[in-house]
Amino acid sequence: MKIAILPGDGIGTEIIAEALKVLAALDLRFELEQAAVGGVAYEAHGHPLPEATLKLAQQADAVLFGAVGDWKYDTLERSLRPEQAILGLRQHLQLFANLRPAICYEQLTQASSLKPELVAGLDILIIRELTGDVYFGQPRGRRAAPDGAFAGADEAFDTMRYSRPEIERIAHVAFQAARKRGKRLTSVDKANVLETFQFWKDVVTEVHAQYPDVALTHMYVDNAAMQLVKAPKAFDVIVTGNMFGDILSDEAAMLTGSIGMLPSASLNAAGKGLYEPSHGSAPDIAGKGVANPLATILSAAMMLRYSLDQAAAADRIEAAVKAVLAQGLRTADICSAGTKPVGTKEMGDAVVANLKRQG
Numbered sequence: 001m002k003i004a005i006l007p008g009d010g011i012g013t014e015i016i017a018e019a020l021k022v023l024a025a026l027d028l029r030f031e032l033e034q035a036a037v038g039g040v041a042y043e044a045h046g047h048p049l050p051e052a053t054l055k056l057a058q059q060a061d062a063v064l065f066g067a068v069g070d071w072k073y074d075t076l077e078r079s080l081r082p083e084q085a086i087l088g089l090r091q092h093l094q095l096f097a098n099l100r101p102a103i104c105y106e107q108l109t110q111a112s113s114l115k116p117e118l119v120a121g122l123d124i125l126i127i128r129e130l131t132g133d134v135y136f137g138q139p140r141g142r143r144a145a146p147d148g149a150f151a152g153a154d155e156a157f158d159t160m161r162y163s164r165p166e167i168e169r170i171a172h173v174a175f176q177a178a179r180k181r182g183k184r185l186t187s188v189d190k191a192n193v194l195e196t197f198q199f200w201k202d203v204v205t206e207v208h209a210q211y212p213d214v215a216l217t218h219m220y221v222d223n224a225a226m227q228l229v230k231a232p233k234a235f236d237v238i239v240t241g242n243m244f245g246d247i248l249s250d251e252a253a254m255l256t257g258s259i260g261m262l263p264s265a266s267l268n269a270a271g272k273g274l275y276e277p278s279h280g281s282a283p284d285i286a287g288k289g290v291a292n293p294l295a296t297i298l299s300a301a302m303m304l305r306y307s308l309d310q311a312a313a314a315d316r317i318e319a320a321v322k323a324v325l326a327q328g329l330r331t332a333d334i335c336s337a338g339t340k341p342v343g344t345k346e347m348g349d350a351v352v353a354n355l356k357r358q359g
């Protein structure tokens with residue numbers, strides 16, 4: 001099992017180090033190879049996704065990714081910014097299916113900004129299409145407006161587009177995931193305004209014919225944003241496009257109290273995947289040893305389950321994380337007033353200690 005380790009920027013190095021400790025504590029053998037990605041790769045090699053890093057990611061069975069980005073790169077030309085690394089990996093590896101679970105851990109109901117009764121027991125799965133939509137649609141650019149009320153003025157434009165096979169394949173992933181859970185799928189669109197998302201809705205409806213055991217509902221994205229804070233537990237699996245999924249998955253993550261707890265998987269058709277925490281590089285706390293490593297540790301668990309066929313090891317890690325929470329250990333992001341937070345390393349060590357205690 002060869003794993004490409006790409007820590008990246010900000011807190012990336014610190015949280016990946018804890019996930020590696022946890023992997024090392026399992027009785028499994030991995031071949032780990034590390035490479036530079038994001039801002040650190042730009043500094044060292046002049047590009048956020050160097051050729052060697054991409055090659056390693058392509059050769060490995062799975063990629064464990066930290067985070068990329070820092071405000072100091074905001075003025076760089078777009079193609080050199082750290083974010084291009086993750087976008088490039090998604091595109092080159094065709095990681096079209098992004099799974100973002102939003103689970104509210106029993107001990108953390110108080111950490112949510114919503115009333116505890118709204119989020120207690122929350123367990124939803126957002127499936128975001130990751131390689132199409134306005135993120136990658138061509139053409140895009142800047143020009144003099146060729147027409148319209150402001151013809152001749154400077155303008156910028158992007159293209160929202162989805163092809164039938166792109167929608168079909170993500171719909172299949174979503175229906176199959178729903179089938180293994182509560183058998184309810186909500187497809188989020190903006191069919192009342194956008195041609196792209198009327199097509200999305202039509203194709204998802206067609207694919208539904210193959211999954212009669214799953215209940216499908218369609219919801220406009222603005223309403224979905226509202227329902228997520230009004231009655232989040234009404235959802236089971238949500239499937240949506242790249243941009244709506246970007247927005248709704250942050251919203252859903254925050255319902256659970258801390259984005260620092262949530263892992264994610266980005267999979268291609270062969271089941272190969274990139275695993276990363278749902279949060280970003282948090283440059284404001286980088287190097288301070290206070291970041292929550294649990295999202296990355298749980299991402300490693302997802303990696304074992306989805307790409308490396310080691311479901312039992314994934315279960316063990318998840319149980320160890322729950323045990324640590326039950327013991328009352330909290331990093332600053334999930335700590336309630338009056339209790340003393342633990343640091344990144346202590347949290348990682350505690351997960352390892354619990355793993356060992358399991359036998």
Ligand code: IPM
Nearest residue numbers: 068069083084086087246249
């Ligand atoms: C995410 C992030 C990325 C995205 C950025 C870093 C390009 O926000 O993974 O959700 O927009 O997809």
Ligand code: MG
Nearest residue numbers: 246247249250
């Ligand atoms: Mg995002």
